[in-house]
Amino acid sequence: MEQHIVEIIDITPVTHDVKRFQFRKPQGYTFIPGQATDVAINLPGWDDQLRPFTFTALNDWDHLEFTIKIYDDHEGVTHQLGQLKSGDQLIIHEPWGAIQYQGEGVFIAGGAGITPFIAILRQLQQDGKVGDNKLIFSNKTREDIILEEELRGILGANFINTLTSEAQPGYDHHRVDEVYLRDKVKNFKQHFYICGPDAMVAALPPIIRKLGGESVVVEL
Numbered sequence: 001m002e003q004h005i006v007e008i009i010d011i012t013p014v015t016h017d018v019k020r021f022q023f024r025k026p027q028g029y030t031f032i033p034g035q036a037t038d039v040a041i042n043l044p045g046w047d048d049q050l051r052p053f054t055f056t057a058l059n060d061w062d063h064l065e066f067t068i069k070i071y072d073d074h075e076g077v078t079h080q081l082g083q084l085k086s087g088d089q090l091i092i093h094e095p096w097g098a099i100q101y102q103g104e105g106v107f108i109a110g111g112a113g114i115t116p117f118i119a120i121l122r123q124l125q126q127d128g129k130v131g132d133n134k135l136i137f138s139n140k141t142r143e144d145i146i147l148e149e150e151l152r153g154i155l156g157a158n159f160i161n162t163l164t165s166e167a168q169p170g171y172d173h174h175r176v177d178e179v180y181l182r183d184k185v186k187n188f189k190q191h192f193y194i195c196g197p198d199a200m201v202a203a204l205p206p207i208i209r210k211l212g213g214e215s216v217v218v219e220l
Contacts, residue, residue: 001093004029005042006064008088014067018112018146019082020056021066023090029064031055031095033119038096039066041080042089051077054115055095058122064092067146069112099219103191107135108176108204110196114146116219117193125154134158136184138176138196140165160184176200178207188212195219 004026012020031037036054040047057065070082099116101124107117114137124130135155139145141163152159162172162180174180181204188211194204195218205216 003091003093006090006092008084008086008090009063010086011084014146016143017072018067018069021068021081021084021090022057022063023065025062025064026092030059032097032100033058033123034099034101034116035095035097036116038093040091041077041084042091043080046077046080047091049077050093054097054119056115056118056122058119058126067115067118097219099193099195099217101193102215102217104131104133105191105193105215106185107133107193108138108196108200109135109194110138110176110200111140111144112146113194113196113200114151116195118147120193121151121154130154132158134160134185136160136162136176138162138164138200142166142168142171176204178211181207181211185211189214191215191217193217 006023006026008021008023010022014020036052038050039053040050053066053068055064056067057063068078068081071078072082101120109117124133135151145161162174162176164175167173188208192208192213192215194201201218205218208216
C-alpha cells in the first residue's frame with residue numbers, strides 16, 4: 001500500500017470543534033472531489049492508527065487539506081490530531097471513496113458528513129457549474145455548522161440549514177426525515193448524495209426511494 005509522509009503547513013480553527021489541516025502535496029498526487037484517504041500521524045504509537053479523512057482541497061491547489069472534527073472526549077486519533085502544530089507530519093495513502101459527483105441534485109449532510117461535499121461544491125463553483133444543486137445540512141446547533149458563510153456564498157438560497165437541538169431564527173428546527181424531505185424537495189427524479197452519521201445514512205435512502213428517488217449515492 002503506497003504511502004506518503006507529508007508536512008503540516010497550517011492548522012486553523014473552523015468551528016469550536018473542527019480544524020482545517022493544510023499540508024504539502026506529494027508530487028503527482030491527485031484525487032477526485034469527494035474522495036478520502038487513510039491517514040495516520042507520523043509519531044511513535046500513532047503511525048499505525050489509520051483513520052479515513054476526506055480531502056477538502058481542489059486538485060489545482062498547491063497543497064492538500066482536511067477539515068476534521070476533533071473529539072476530545074477520549075484519547076483517540078482526532079484528539080491527537082488536535083494537539084499537532086505546523087511542521088508535524090501525517091502519513092497519507094492513496095485516495096478512495098464512493099461519493100463522486102454524478103450530476104445535479106440534492107446533497108444531504110449531517111455534521112462532519114459535509115466534508116466530501118466541500119470539495120465537490122468548491123469544484124462546481126470553480127467550474128461555473130453549481131446550477132440548481134441544493135444542500136440540506138443538519139447540525140445539532142448553529143455553532144456546529146461548518147463553513148456556513150462559504151457554503152451560503154456558493155449555493156445561496158439552495159443552502160438549507162436545519163438544527164436538531166435548538167431553535168434559531170432563520171434556521172429550520174427539524175430532523176431530516178420523510179416529512180422534512182417532502183417539504184424541501186419537489187423533484188425526486190434527480191441525484192441524491194448522502195453523508196453523515198450511520199443512522200442517517202441508513203435511514204434516508206429507503207425514504208428517498210419511497211418518494212420516487214432512483215439515484216442515491218452514499219459512502220460505502
